[in-house]
Amino acid sequence: MITHLLDAGDFARAASTGEAVVGGEGYRHLFRARRLATGERLRLVDGRGRARWAEVKRVGRRDAVLVLGGEAPANEPAYALQLVVAMLRPERAAWLVEKATELGVVAIRFLRTARTPRELSAARLGRLERVARAALVQCHRARLPEISGVHPWAELERLVHGQGDRFFLDPEADPATRLERRGLSGTVLVGPEGGWDATEQKTLARHAVPIGLGPRILRVETAALVAAARLLP
Amino acid sequence: MITHLLDAGDFARAASTGEAVVGGEGYRHLFRARRLATGERLRLVDGRGRARWAEVKRVGRRDAVLVLGGEAPANEPAYALQLVVAMLRPERAAWLVEKATELGVVAIRFLRTARTPRELSAARLGRLERVARAALVQCHRARLPEISGVHPWAELERLVHGQGDRFFLDPEADPATRLERRGLSGTVLVGPEGGWDATEQKTLARHAVPIGLGPRILRVETAALVAAARLLP
Incomplete structure (x- = not known):
């Protein structure tokens, strides 16, 4: 089965006319690389959570026509998890985006911290979007x-506001506090290799619950993925 | 804090004499790159689960002498998980080895399946060991x-024999069956992108419990990591 992402x-x-014409890169992928033929079925998604079945009606030399069918499974988890x-x-960053997308995360936001003053160029952001x-x-x-991202630290409050459960990873956290879903959405904040600095730690403690992931020091992207794997249903 | 791995x-x-002399690559890493100085403390481990504190006694131009102290925390999980x-x-493979090592897995064994007849050269195995x-x-x-690895399929039974809980990932598994620790050790078997073939599936069903990880099709290394993140304490 093939999933195809439309704008x-x-x-x-397509949903309103019942047909979609696929040209360009999508055409080359579906009809040259994957060799979809007339009559075959695929799954169309809009990148916002909607999915429909479709059938190939006609394959031309530069484009193809798909006829839309009924609703297809969205395959989205029942918990909206944001990683900051x-x-x-x-x-x-690219590995994290690939894996977090597979796990079903709804947002990955990169944060500037005192110990990671890194930037993210438009080109690199574009690459991460292609990975997703x-x-x-x-x-x-x-x-x-x-x-x-990269979001300045001052945006932290805005990023977590109204996002449901809020956790931040903290090696000093009480091991009895468990990382578990309380509502239908949540945010996990993951600090840099050197840890949050003292000021950051204070701000975080006002906005989120500290959570530890055990005695080993995990890399940033590993910690984010472990948190997602444990939280997502 | 620095952890240093000895043969x-x-x-x-070192444990019997109370002293260790560090030369070569270890010396360059600890005393050139990390700039450890006389009197500083580090953690020595043997790669088999033992850990001791040590203190730098003398730093020479080509080697250094450490004096051993008491037992240090092993930071090992209380569940011995093997990934096949x-x-x-x-x-x-390298990414999986890095992440699975951080998570605390005790063995990563690569398996040859009908849909992945790949080999693993001695050079590549050596590279994976360096990553670990x-x-x-x-x-x-x-x-x-x-x-x-790569282990031939015929070795499957030997690989899982006596390894505690046994699970294999299977998209068709009953979603009610949960991936959870039953004993103190276990094995998770993770199939190739195209899934196990019918013969493999039959053999697996005799040896292990089928487990699903939800409706999305995870890449092999993502699935292995999610299983480890959910099973390890």
Whole structure:
């Protein structure tokens, strides 16, 4: 089974007309690389959580026509998890985006901390978005995670406001406090390799529950993934 | 705090004499790169689960002498988890070894399946072992995971024999069956991208409990990591 990601606008148009014309890169992927043929079925998603079945009606030399069918499974978890993570080196950020997308995270936001004053260029952000798109298609999700940053520390309160359960990873946390879902959405804040600094720690303690992940010191992206694997249903 | 990994033999000698002489690569890392000085404390581990405190007694131009102190925390989880994973492409295998080492897995064994007839050269196995060493030091474990393979399918029974709880990942598994610790050790078997073939599935069902990880299709290394994150305490 193949999942194909349309722009939200194209998906909405297709949903209203009952047909979608696929050209360009999507055409090359589906009809050259994957060799989809007339009559075959695929799953269309809009990157915002909607999914429909579709059938190939006609394959031309430069584009193809799909006819839309009924609703398809969204394959989205029943918990909206946002990760807010101290900015990482590009290669590790890309791994985190790929894996967090597969796990079903709805947002990955990179945070500037005192110990990670890193930047994220538009080109690198674009690369991370492409990684998320590829992972969505591969794992058959329907919703693309939002990827944003680097957010200055001052935006922390805005980032976690109204986001449900709030946790921050802290090696000094009481091991009795468990990382578990309380509501339907939540945020996990993951600090840099050197840990949060004292001022950050104080601010965090006002906004979120400290959680430890055991005695080993996990890399930033490992800690974020472990938290997601344990929280997501 | 610094963790330094000694050969098990060197560790045993140091433990009996109360002193360790560090030269070569270890010397360059500790005393050039990390700039440890006389009087400073570090943690020595033997890669087999033992850990001792040590203090720098003398730093020479080519080697240094450490004096051993009391037992240090091993930082090992109270569950011995073995991952048996369909052979992966080298980059993804390396990533899995790094993350699984951080999480506290005791063995990562690569398996040849009908859909992944890949080999693992001695050079690549050596590279994976170096990745595990680096991860051990970085996360402050005491035990190196065993890395082995590619094991032929015929070795499956031997690999899981006497290894405690046994699970295999299977997208068709009853969602009510939970991945949870029953004893003090266990094995999780993770199939290739295309899934186990019918014969493999039958053999597995005789040896292990099928477990699903939800509706999304996870990559092999993601699935292995999610299983480890959920099983390990």
